[in-house]
Every structure is written in C-alpha cells, then in structure tokens.
Amino acid sequence: MKKTLQISRRGFIKVSAIAAGYALLGLNLAGKAAAEALGFIGLRQKGAYDADANAYKLRKSQDNPMVRKIYDKKIGFIHDGPCGEKSHHLLHTSYKDRSQTIKALKGAGIKLKV
Amino acid sequence: MKEMENVVYKDDITGWKDPDGIQFIQVDPEKCQACGECENHCATGAIQPMKNDEKRHVINDACVKCGQCLINCPYGAIYEGISFVDEILARLKDKETAVVSMPAPAVRYALGESFGHPAGTYVGGKMHAALKKMGFRYAWDNEYTADITIMEEGTELIERISKPSKERPLPQFTSCCPGWINFVEHFYPDLIPNLSTCKSPIGMLGPLAKTYGAETTKTKPKKIYTVSIMPCIAKKYEGLRLEMKASGYRDIDATINTRELAFMIKQAGIDFNSLPDAEPDPVLGMSTGAATIFGTSGGVMEAALRLAYEVLSKQTLDAPDIKIVRTHNGINTADITVPNFGVVKVAVASGLTNAAKLCEEVRQGKSPYHFIEIMTCPGGCVNGGGQPLDPDIRSASIFERIFAAINKRYILTKRG
Numbered sequence A: 001m002k003k004t005l006q007i008s009r010r011g012f013i014k015v016s017a018i019a020a021g022y023a024l025l026g027l028n029l030a031g032k033a034a035a036e037a038l039g040f041i042g043l044r045q046k047g048a049y050d051a052d053a054n055a056y057k058l059r060k061s062q063d064n065p066m067v068r069k070i071y072d073k074k075i076g077f078i079h080d081g082p083c084g085e086k087s088h089h090l091l092h093t094s095y096k097d098r099s100q101t102i103k104a105l106k107g108a109g110i111k112l113k114v
Numbered sequence B: 001m002k003e004m005e006n007v008v009y010k011d012d013i014t015g016w017k018d019p020d021g022i023q024f025i026q027v028d029p030e031k032c033q034a035c036g037e038c039e040n041h042c043a044t045g046a047i048q049p050m051k052n053d054e055k056r057h058v059i060n061d062a063c064v065k066c067g068q069c070l071i072n073c074p075y076g077a078i079y080e081g082i083s084f085v086d087e088i089l090a091r092l093k094d095k096e097t098a099v100v101s102m103p104a105p106a107v108r109y110a111l112g113e114s115f116g117h118p119a120g121t122y123v124g125g126k127m128h129a130a131l132k133k134m135g136f137r138y139a140w141d142n143e144y145t146a147d148i149t150i151m152e153e154g155t156e157l158i159e160r161i162s163k164p165s166k167e168r169p170l171p172q173f174t175s176c177c178p179g180w181i182n183f184v185e186h187f188y189p190d191l192i193p194n195l196s197t198c199k200s201p202i203g204m205l206g207p208l209a210k211t212y213g214a215e216t217t218k219t220k221p222k223k224i225y226t227v228s229i230m231p232c233i234a235k236k237y238e239g240l241r242l243e244m245k246a247s248g249y250r251d252i253d254a255t256i257n258t259r260e261l262a263f264m265i266k267q268a269g270i271d272f273n274s275l276p277d278a279e280p281d282p283v284l285g286m287s288t289g290a291a292t293i294f295g296t297s298g299g300v301m302e303a304a305l306r307l308a309y310e311v312l313s314k315q316t317l318d319a320p321d322i323k324i325v326r327t328h329n330g331i332n333t334a335d336i337t338v339p340n341f342g343v344v345k346v347a348v349a350s351g352l353t354n355a356a357k358l359c360e361e362v363r364q365g366k367s368p369y370h371f372i373e374i375m376t377c378p379g380g381c382v383n384g385g386g387q388p389l390d391p392d393i394r395s396a397s398i399f400e401r402i403f404a405a406i407n408k409r410y411i412l413t414k415r416g
Helices: A008-036 A039-054 A065-070 A083-089 A099-107 B068-072 B084-091 B105-109 B111-115 B124-134 B142-162 B178-187 B189-194 B201-217 B234-240 B258-267 B289-295 B298-315 B352-363 B389-397 B397-415
Strands: B003-004 B007-009 B024-028 B047-049 B056-058 B079-080 B097-104 B224-230 B255-259 B331-338 B342-350 B371-375
Touching: A039 B289, A065 B142, A065 B298, A065 B389, A083 B201, A099 B178, B003 B097, B003 B258, B007 B105, B024 B056, B056 B142, B068 B079, B084 B097, B084 B224, B084 B255, B097 B124, B097 B201, B105 B111, B105 B124, B105 B142, B105 B258, B105 B289, B111 B258, B124 B258, B142 B201, B142 B258, B142 B298, B178 B189, B178 B352, B189 B352, B201 B234, B224 B234, B234 B255, B255 B258, B289 B298, B298 B331, B298 B342, B298 B371, B331 B352, B342 B352, B352 B371
Parallel strands: B007 B079, B097 B224, B224 B255, B342 B371
Antiparallel strands: B003 B007, B024 B079, B047 B056, B331 B342
16 A cells, blocks of 8 residues: 655755755765775775785795795796796786877877876 | 676677777766766876867777776766676686686775675685686686785896896886886886886786696696686786787686676675685685785885895894885885895885876986886775775765756856
C-alpha cells in the first residue's frame, strides 16, 4: 500500500530551512574534518607506511631472499648482478625524444602550459 | 562502452598497432558541463576547450595519460579509451593459457574502498586470494620487482655518483612513473640522459615472467599471458610500448587498473570481504616494506636510500624509517648524511608542475641534487588516475553543477 506523507505548508518551510542549514553546516564540518585529518590521499599514503612498518617482516630490498636468489653469483638467473649485461638486456631501457609532436602542436597555434 | 566503478571504458582493444595511435583519455561532450575543473589538474594543458565551444577535449599528443582530469571531473564526463577486461576474461577461460597477475603496490591500498573499506585499508592478502579465485594461475607481485628496481636503480645511482659522465649525469631521475616518462620525452627530451635507464617495476616483471618465471614454473613462455594491474592509466600506454619485448614476446599482454579489477571481482560473484588472506607465489612475488612504499610520493626515494646508505657507508641501517623524504604534496628536499661518504642530496616531487620546476633547475645546470624522485599524480600512485574515485568529488558537484549552469548561461548570453 502506498503511503503519502502529509505535511503543512508551514511545516514544509520549517523542515526545508532546517535541512538547508544542516546541509550547509554539515558540509562545512565535514570539510574541516577532512582538512584536519589526512584527507583521502593522505589516508592511502598512511596505509602504505603503516604496512611497511608493521605488516612486512623485511624492510630493505637487499634483504629479500628472492632478490638474493635471482642475483646469486653462481646459480642466480641474473648472476652478473645489478646493472650487469643480463640486466641491461631485460631490465633496462632507452627513451625517445618525442618533442616534435609538441613543436607541431605549438606551430599550429595550440597553447600548452609547458 | 562499459561502466566500471563509476568510470566509463570503451572496451574495444582490437587492432592496435602503436600506442601513440590510441586515445587513452577522452571527454564525452554529452556529459561535459564546461566547468574547467579538469584543466586545474592537467600540468601540460592537454585538456582544453574546443574551438567554438567551451566543452573540453583532450589533445592526445600533449597528454601524458595520467588521468588526473578523469578522477577529478565532477560530472563523470571523462572516460577511458581502452579496456583489456574482456580479453582477460576470455584468456582465463582458456585452460591452455597460464594467466599471471602482477599487481602494483598502490592497488592494495585502494581496492578495499570498492568493497566498503575506509580509504587506505590494506587488502593485499584478499587481493591475491581474489585473483587466484578468478583463475589466475600464478599470483606474482609487482612488489617483487619494486625490490629489484631498487637494486638496479640504487646501483645505477652509486655508479653515477662515483663516476658522473655526459651520458650518465647527475642528478639521476627515477623512471618508475609512466606519466613522468611521457612528460620528459615530450617536454624535456634534453634531460633524457638524467633519467635512470631502469624500466619501471612492471617493465621488469613482464620480461622476467616470460623468462625466469617460465623457467622456474616449467611453463612455455608463449603460453604465459601477463596481466599488469595498476593504479594508473599511463601504465596501459607503457605496457603497449613497442620496445617492451625483451623476453622475445610481448612482455606485458594486458594492463588494467584498480577500478577494472574491482569490477572483475564483483562480476565473478566473489565475496571479497570474507576471503582468507593469500600470499603471492614467492619466486616472483616475495617483497619487502621498501617495495610497498613505492606507491606513495617519497617512497621510491626512501627505499633507494635504505640500499644506498648501506652500500656507501658499509654499515647496517638500523632504523629503516627515513621520514624526512615522505612527501604529502609539492616539492620536498633533504640532505641525508651517510657515514664514510658524506651528504646525499635528494629531492622528491609529485605533480608535473612541481616536476617542471626541478627540470628547469637541471636544464640550467643549477640542480644541487644527486637523486630526484618524480611521480605524476599528487601524493604518488595511491592517488593514481586508475584508482577508485574519491566519493566527495562527484557529490560536491551538486554545488558545482549550479555554478557551472550559471556560468554556461552567462557565456551563452555574452555570445548571444
């Protein structure tokens, strides 16, 4: 069964005024609370630092047993160590000058910020 | 078109040849209210009004694909140009293919939000469990190669410090962030020698998966399908870079972001919150605290210093916290005193407008630093363009909508 909410004109104005006030004040308080605390991004950052300090047994890359295993001088997959020949082939790269595209845009009269 | 976690994705990825031909970030003119909020978040000016219209559009050649415009649009008017979700689902059904998951550190500090957890909740264990449940054969972890990146990039830094040259000058810039790499290649190509030659952690895990991973699991590399799971949109571009084939195959077959992963978990009908925590497979999955902080501004720096300190001083670093480099926003600089060496000067910045300031210093030969960490997204990858949306941004739009409407009317009258 459908119910209709009965409300007087005066009542409606009163409720609206309170709701509007609440909305403004509430938003303001919420904004303040967010600024006082870390904010959305800060909470995620804190999550990572907390895990580093509390959840991970080891905290330095060089202590990771699987890192030691891959770089093992005798039997490791990358036995010539970091920045060795095998690393250079698999784990390093080179970059390309792509500034021509930006020059072309600017040449066509497009304004960019950089 | 598919909506995933409140963001629209165009799902057709067929027929790509060169990632430069793909428009990764686009504006829906039907939804754009011309409020201009996106421009406040774009460091290059790639998003701007069209001729004869106040509605914004993306100039692809000037776009670094960071997606800050997308996550900050109050109207949900900006969408992603490609999604690999359908292709991954098809590969997961194929019993012949060994589908491998490779999630980035920052994913596990935001994925929980899609399942009702507060921002910043660590859900790494549940994430690996969900991936296994969906049929990923190996749960490898990009955090493992974050540790490898420290070994490579830290060693490179020490080499540059001991013998700087024209080809390998100081300061050394980090190279993990694909938006930043796009930025340097387009706007500061003269600083390419300063960029670390290290691939990003995912750029390393892809080829290792199809060589070392294939070897240790006795899987044929051509049967391995690598899925990069990122807090990012620019990582989709990076994964498709033509040079990323060091293994002899495409190193990274597919890239999705945190939102798409949340969508896939929900679509699979998995009760995420009741999953028991699972560990990644160790050989390409074990990681340290130094790796997990890669996702936050200052984290790569701190992780690298934990190595550099020990190598340069030949002493053990008893307290690994180097809080001075932790950066919430803007530019942060620090002098780190290392026994038996001296002072290591470092800078950390997030946001490309800040990065550009540091670039100008380097260009003018005035940069005093040894090592500079740059992340495109303010605060780092935790705030990446591929992360679940901050619920406040779209709800605040009630007011912005009114202002934008007035603005629009004003512009129309002015022109009228």
